[in-house]
Amino acid sequence: MTKVVIIGGGPGGYEAALVGNQLGGEVTLIERDGLGGAAVLSDCVPSKTLIATAEVMVRIKNASQLGLHIQAENVREVVKVDLAEVNERVLALAHAQSRDIADKLRRDGVSIVKGQARMDGPHRVIAATEQGEEAFDADIVLVATGTTPRELPDAPCDGERVLNWKQLYNLTEVPERLIVVGSGVTGAEFASAYDGLGCDVVLVSSRKQVLPGEDQDAAAVLQRAFERRGMNILSEARAVAARRVGDGVVVTLEDGREVEGSHCLMAVGSIPNSAGLGLEECGIELGKWGHIPVDRVSRTAHRNIYAAGDVTGVFALASVAAMQGRIAMWHSLGDAVSPLDLRTVSSNVFTTPEIATVGVSQKAVDAGEVRVASVLLPLAPNARSKMMGFTDGFVKLFCLPTTGIIIGGVVVAPRASELIHAVSLAVAKKVTVDEFSGAFTVYPSMSGSIAEAARRLHNRDDPLLTQ
Numbered sequence: 001m002t003k004v005v006i007i008g009g010g011p012g013g014y015e016a017a018l019v020g021n022q023l024g025g026e027v028t029l030i031e032r033d034g035l036g037g038a039a040v041l042s043d044c045v046p047s048k049t050l051i052a053t054a055e056v057m058v059r060i061k062n063a064s065q066l067g068l069h070i071q072a073e074n075v076r077e078v079v080k081v082d083l084a085e086v087n088e089r090v091l092a093l094a095h096a097q098s099r100d101i102a103d104k105l106r107r108d109g110v111s112i113v114k115g116q117a118r119m120d121g122p123h124r125v126i127a128a129t130e131q132g133e134e135a136f137d138a139d140i141v142l143v144a145t146g147t148t149p150r151e152l153p154d155a156p157c158d159g160e161r162v163l164n165w166k167q168l169y170n171l172t173e174v175p176e177r178l179i180v181v182g183s184g185v186t187g188a189e190f191a192s193a194y195d196g197l198g199c200d201v202v203l204v205s206s207r208k209q210v211l212p213g214e215d216q217d218a219a220a221v222l223q224r225a226f227e228r229r230g231m232n233i234l235s236e237a238r239a240v241a242a243r244r245v246g247d248g249v250v251v252t253l254e255d256g257r258e259v260e261g262s263h264c265l266m267a268v269g270s271i272p273n274s275a276g277l278g279l280e281e282c283g284i285e286l287g288k289w290g291h292i293p294v295d296r297v298s299r300t301a302h303r304n305i306y307a308a309g310d311v312t313g314v315f316a317l318a319s320v321a322a323m324q325g326r327i328a329m330w331h332s333l334g335d336a337v338s339p340l341d342l343r344t345v346s347s348n349v350f351t352t353p354e355i356a357t358v359g360v361s362q363k364a365v366d367a368g369e370v371r372v373a374s375v376l377l378p379l380a381p382n383a384r385s386k387m388m389g390f391t392d393g394f395v396k397l398f399c400l401p402t403t404g405i406i407i408g409g410v411v412v413a414p415r416a417s418e419l420i421h422a423v424s425l426a427v428a429k430k431v432t433v434d435e436f437s438g439a440f441t442v443y444p445s446m447s448g449s450i451a452e453a454a455r456r457l458h459n460r461d462d463p464l465l466t467q
């Protein structure tokens, strides 16, 4: 039997373990915290659970547009946010999911070891457990150790006033004034959620516009929505320090300005958990930022060592981590395998409104990497949007100018994460705009606008549609 040792039990590790076991490998998974990894215990799952709660508050706040009046100045006078209870639910849900994953792996026959692992040469892994060190022989090793929140040297997180996103769930009361440093996906999602919960939010954004890595038309919509809701966005501002002062915090910006708040969330990116794993000793040179370089079948520079997930720096998404992990097992255990294809990945920013994206990006189009015909259709005229009182957002579709094959799209809307699936399917299956618009959509529905966008691309020889 092929001995497979997996280090890290996040989506990259546990999905691989399931496939490794299915293909007849003898799989040992070593995880120091809990199954599901950071994705389930502290990052993806808890944040999305918190956001689901915040969304309800936003809907209540916006109800007056629909003729449902809250008899108070501020929604928090009628709806008391019990953040202790909210966070208790968030963490209970995360832990339950972690247990479910552990149960499934055990039922399937995966051996789970709780401990901190490191390589001892390419064919041996040592786990430091509560009972002492244990060594495991390995024919194949998969490293899926994820990342850790980055800290600024002069803004150490104390878990009480200056927090990283993993520590936010310690809060028992909604902060008076939360300063969010960093307007990437993590910063934007928490700024949106805490604003929704009725917190006064200041967003320190290093660029002109929030979400520098996302579709810039979509980011512009979100920036306007944030500003309309009264969020204070400090654009082109970099934080250099955060310190606790009495019952609050003071964040110092690069230009010398000081921002006062009750709490500060640092969302300035992550660093890969690749140090001290003994990889260099196996001949694996780490990338500039500490990521483990891999090819499209998750191979590192050493033939029996594979890597998957955020530690590889490929595309920090749970879905991509899981796919890289599965590919590593298919490849190493001799099953049929297609290399990782990032052209079909879909992702979503869980803000209000949500921003969902799939396939080719506007950035790639603007850089001349691909020629497309595209259309951007605002959602405000859509009948369903009007009924729901939704005025922001749009649908954008990209297709190949010659064949009309859909190669990407962006949806900015409530539940964009669900709406994008039709476009995802079109991208994956190379559906043309005419085929797409030939399918019925429900009336009234926001998906009707996606079909309408495809219909507009029928006449794609119009120079206005070609980029």
Ligand SMILES: Cc1cc2nc3c(=O)[nH]c(=O)nc-3n(C[C@H](O)[C@H](O)[C@H](O)COP(=O)(O)OP(=O)(O)OC[C@H]3O[C@@H](n4cnc5c(N)ncnc54)[C@H](O)[C@@H]3O)c2cc1C
Binding pocket: 007, 008, 009, 010, 011, 012, 013, 030, 031, 032, 033, 034, 036, 037, 038, 039, 040, 042, 043, 044, 045, 047, 048, 115, 116, 117, 118, 144, 145, 146, 147, 165, 186, 273, 277, 308, 309, 310, 311, 315, 316, 317, 318, 319, 321, 350
């Ligand atoms: C706030 C936030 C929200 C996010 N939301 C989403 C989302 O909505 N959708 C989405 O697709 N992605 C989301 N992501 C990204 C997603 O969480 C990551 O892409 C995903 O966690 C990567 O999985 P992984 O397996 O690579 O690593 P992780 O989930 O980080 O798991 C790695 C595991 O390895 C363990 N480990 C590390 N070193 C060792 C060692 N030496 N020995 C033993 N164990 C070790 C760690 O304890 C950890 O449990 C979010 C990220 C953040 C920060």
Ligand SMILES: NC(=O)c1ccc[n+]([C@@H]2O[C@H](COP(=O)([O-])OP(=O)(O)OC[C@H]3O[C@@H](n4cnc5c(N)ncnc54)[C@H](O)[C@@H]3O)[C@@H](O)[C@H]2O)c1
Binding pocket: 152, 181, 182, 183, 184, 185, 186, 187, 189, 204, 205, 206, 207, 212, 213, 237, 238, 239, 240, 267, 268, 269, 270, 315, 316, 317, 347, 348, 349, 350
């Ligand atoms: N919904 C999701 O799928 C989801 C949610 C969260 C994170 N993620 C993934 O995690 C990855 C990381 O996202 P992230 O937002 O944590 O990190 P990031 O690195 O993408 O963003 C960090 C931001 O902080 C800014 N920054 C850095 N130093 C700063 C300073 N001193 N002052 C002000 N701003 C500063 C950077 O310019 C950057 O815009 C993303 O690529 C994303 O794929 C996904």
